[in-house]
Amino acid sequence: MRLWQNPASPFARKVRIVARETGLLPRIEEIAVMVSPVSPNADLAAHNPLVKIPALQMDDGKVIYDSTVICEYLDTLHTGVQVIPSDATRWEALRLQALCNGILEAAVLCRYEGFVRPEAYRWDGWVKGQFAKIRNGLDALASEAPAWGARFGIGQIGAACVLGYLDYRFANENWRSRAALASWYETVKDRASVVATMPA
Ligand SMILES: N[C@@H](CCC(=O)N[C@@H](CS)C(=O)NCC(=O)O)C(=O)O
Structure with missing residues (x-):
């Protein structure tokens, strides 16, 4: 998987922490990009029409965003303690x-x-x-x-x-x-x- 992110982005950081907490980091290539509403990144724009980070390219080539969706997806890929519980909480x-x-x-x-x-x-x-x-x-x-x-x-x-x-x-x-x-x-x-x- 490929994750468009920037170390300064708190939304991307949420995903990056989830990747580490769930042991999924070895399966993810973290790609650092610079973004701002007035200088969109061309590579990211080809994959996310909002041109925002984080965005994740899954192993099948499809790209998902935003941080909430990516965290939810990552949580389906491991067997450890769920980051997003499925019980009443x-x-x-x-x-x-x-x-x-x-x-x-x-x-x-x-x-x-x-x-x-x-x-x-x-x-x-x-x-x-x-x-x-x-x-x-x-x-x-x-x-x-x-x-x-x-x-x-x-x-x-x-x-x-x-x-x-x-x-x-x-x-x-x-x-x-x-x-x-x-x-x-x-x-x-x-x-x-x-x-x-x-x-x-
Ligand atoms: N709701 C989005 C927010 C993402 C977001 O706003 N990311 C900022 C960086 S911290 C961004 O990509 N900004 C570029 C822009 O607004 O064009 C999420 O949870 O992923």
């Missing part, structure tokens, strides 16, 4: 993944606003609205984290990607003021899959 896990994806979407939009959009077109009110989503989402994660225990399923993987991305791109955002979230992150930040995919 499934919906809770998928909701938590959606919460983390929503925080990441807001954070990536803020990154593009500050990095890609020309200064003359930037809009503070819009960025504030995105940051409200990020902070409300972090409050929700902090209230849920004490119940996670040692579980490191798709929701917790998403949470690790959220916190890692904030450290990487928004280091001034003091998310560690939420003590429950900070102490939970301490329990996962040294996992091999998390360390190996940490954005440099």
Whole structure:
């Protein structure tokens, strides 16, 4: 399989952590590409009309996206502990993944606003609205984290990607003021899959 990704992408990181947690990494070639809404990658564009990462080419040549679909697919390819449960806890896990994806979407939009959009077109009110989503989402994660225990399923993987991305791109955002979230992150930040995919 081939995975279009970039080490800076938190959505791709989610897939890369799942690949490592499930032992599937040896079957996946990770291809690093640069993407942005204003400079699409030609190779990726030929396989994903949205020109977004992550995208995965399966062994039969077909390509799937986005991170949620790829994680779900990878979870069918191994016999270890499921990252996405199929029992009654499934919906809770998928909701938590959606919460983390929503925080990441807001954070990536803020990154593009500050990095890609020309200064003359930037809009503070819009960025504030995105940051409200990020902070409300972090409050929700902090209230849920004490119940996670040692579980490191798709929701917790998403949470690790959220916190890692904030450290990487928004280091001034003091998310560690939420003590429950900070102490939970301490329990996962040294996992091999998390360390190996940490954005440099
Ligand atoms: N919902 C998608 C989001 C993917 C996404 O937004 N990826 C960003 C990189 S972090 C991207 O490819 N951006 C390029 C673009 O928007 O054109 C997922 O979960 O995979």
